[in-house]
Each structure stands twice: as C-alpha cells, then as structure tokens.
C-alpha cells in the first residue's frame with residue numbers, strides 16, 4: 001500500500017474505532033464484538049508504525065501515552081468548579097424548594113446520581129482533548145491529562161470541532177475496586193478503603209501505565225467554559241454532551257415538583273446497591289439556565305443546586321426493614 005492509501009486507511013480506521021468506542025462506552029450498545037475492535041486497532045497500530053509521521057495524539061491508538069511525570073503541573077480553572085450545599089433529609093429538600101419558589105416560578109428540577117468519585121475538568125480545543133485536571137480547591141487543580149487519556153469512555157476527539165470545557169466525576173466501578181484490592185492483598189500491599197480513594201489514588205499516579213491498568217470510568221455532568229454555548233436548559237445540555245460523544249448517566253430525570261424529587265431520593269436510597277458504581281447522594285438542579293442565573297450563587301455554591309446525601313448505611317437497613325414490614 002502506498003503512502004496515500006495508508007493515510008486514507010488510517011483515517012478510516014480511526015473514525016471506525018471512535019464510533020465503536022462511542023457505541024460501547026457511551027451508548028452501552030456495541031455494534032461489533034470485541035475481537036473485531038481489537039483486530040482493527042491492531043491494523044491501525046501497524047499502519048501508524050509504518051507511517052510514524054501520520055501519528056496524531058487524538059488517534060484511538062494513543063490512550064497510554066507519555067513518560068512518567070516527576071510531578072503534577074498546577075492548572076487554573078477559568079470557570080471555577082463550585083461545590084454543592086448539602087441536604088440531609090426531606091425537610092432540607094423542602095426548605096431548598098421554598099427558597100427557589102420565593103425567587104422564581106414555573107421551574108423544573110433535574111436529578112442526577114451523585115457519583116462517589118473524583119471531580120475532574122476536561123478541556124477540548126477544536127474538538128480534540130487537550131487537557132484534563134483535578135478540581136483541586138475549585139480554582140486551581142493539577143494537570144492529569146495523561147492519566148485521563150487512559151479512561152476509554154473519555155473521547156480523544158468529539159463529534160464537533162467545539163472548543164469546550166466539560167466537568168464530570170471519574171470513578172472506579174465496584175467490580176474493579178474489589179479485583180484491585182484482591183490483587184493488592186496478594187502482593188502484600190495496603191488495600192484501598194473505598195472506590196473513591198482507589199480512583200483518586202489511580203489518577204494521582206505519575207506513571208500513566210498504572211492509571212491505564214485501573215479500569216477507571218467517568219460520567220460527565222456539566223459544562224464549564226463554552227464559547228458557542230446557548231442551550232437554555234441543563235437537561236438539554238446533557239443531551240448535547242451525549243451527542244458530542246460524552247458519557248452521561250442514564251438515571252438522570254427531570255421532575256416538576258419537589259414531591260417527585262423526594263420520591264426519587266427514596267427510590268435510590270434503597271436501589272443504589274444494584275449499581276455497578278458507588279453513589280453518595282442525589283444532585284438536584286433547577287433545569288432552566290435563565291432561572292439558574294436569576295438565582296445566582298452564594299460565596300462558594302450555586303443557589304439553584306443542592307446535594308441530597310444518603311443517610312449512613314445502618315440507617316438504610318432500618319429503612320429496608322420498615323419498607324419490608326409495611
């Protein structure tokens with residue numbers, strides 16, 4: 001095959017493998033079996049070895065790149081990564097709703113599972129993943145780009161040439177956490193206390209090969225900086241992020257009343273053990289972006305969002321008993 005044909009075949013394979021990644025990781029609906037994916041990836045790697053000057057860092061073959069760092073570089077978040085106020089029960093949720101009702105009318109809520117992981121920010125320029133960082137203190141985080149590139153559900157190139165910054169929660173699935181701790185126990189190493197610590201420990205590794213071995217995943221939940229941004233509701237933004245190629249959480253729902261929100265928090269207090277990943281609550285947000293702007297922020301958190309935190313485990317087993325006894 002001559003250089004021209006090789007270049008064409010390389011582009012074809014990259015597009016095909018990106019689509020397979022999207023189907024597998026975002027839609028959870030692969031159109032080809034794993035061995036077809038592996039065979040095409042192998043063909044791409046071979047062609048890129050034959051034509052090294054055609055190698056680009058957004059190629060699906062470039063997941064585990066870069067030499068181990070000797071430290072992490074600091075990164076400033078142009079749009080701060082804010083924190084959430086907490087609600088610990090139904091009363092707090094009704095108080096939150098009353099504060100909203102005092103300021104806006106005719107509003108809807110979006111409810112998202114609160115993933116128990118590590119908040120990260122991903123920056124894309126002209127559609128290509130260029131930088132990833134930890135939340136840090138909300139204003140300054142650490143550059144962990146090479147480690148985030150190893151997360152297969154993070155697209156290295158999105159479907160539009162957008163310059164956009166998105167935020168999400170990186171996490172370690174429960175099964176991977178159990179397998180990792182088993183292996184560490186066998187090696188006489190210290191085990192991780194919970195999947196959140198395991199994910200944080202993995203993303204703080206200076207060698208991306210270690211992060212690549214930890215089977216991390218991510219759910220994207222908001223937009224930071226976005227020049228072209230004009231979509232008027234949070235739920236619409238989430239839909240747009242999924243169409244761009246980002247993995248969002250399928251349990252997200254919109255509700256018209258705090259009653260339905262309370263039902264949703266009760267449903268997931270009991271159901272969360274069925275999930276493949278740990279959650280520590282539910283995030284509730286006013287859906288309309290205009291109403292979010294009307295409501296504004298306190299010193300460190302939006303007034304239009306709150307985190308409902310699940311009660312500690314033993315309280316839930318009592319809830320289970322009540323549930324079963326009625």
Ligand SMILES: CC(C)(CNC(=O)c1ccc(Oc2ccccc2)cc1)c1ccc2c(N)nc(N)nc2n1
Nearest residue numbers: 079080081082083084112113114115221222283305
């Ligand atoms: C709502 C927000 C706090 C994100 N939003 C922001 O961080 C944010 C930041 C600047 C904003 O606007 C400003 C722009 C410039 C200056 C100040 C504010 C608006 C929102 C948040 C925090 C944690 C979340 C979590 N763990 N899970 C889910 N599912 N959602 C979450 N959402």
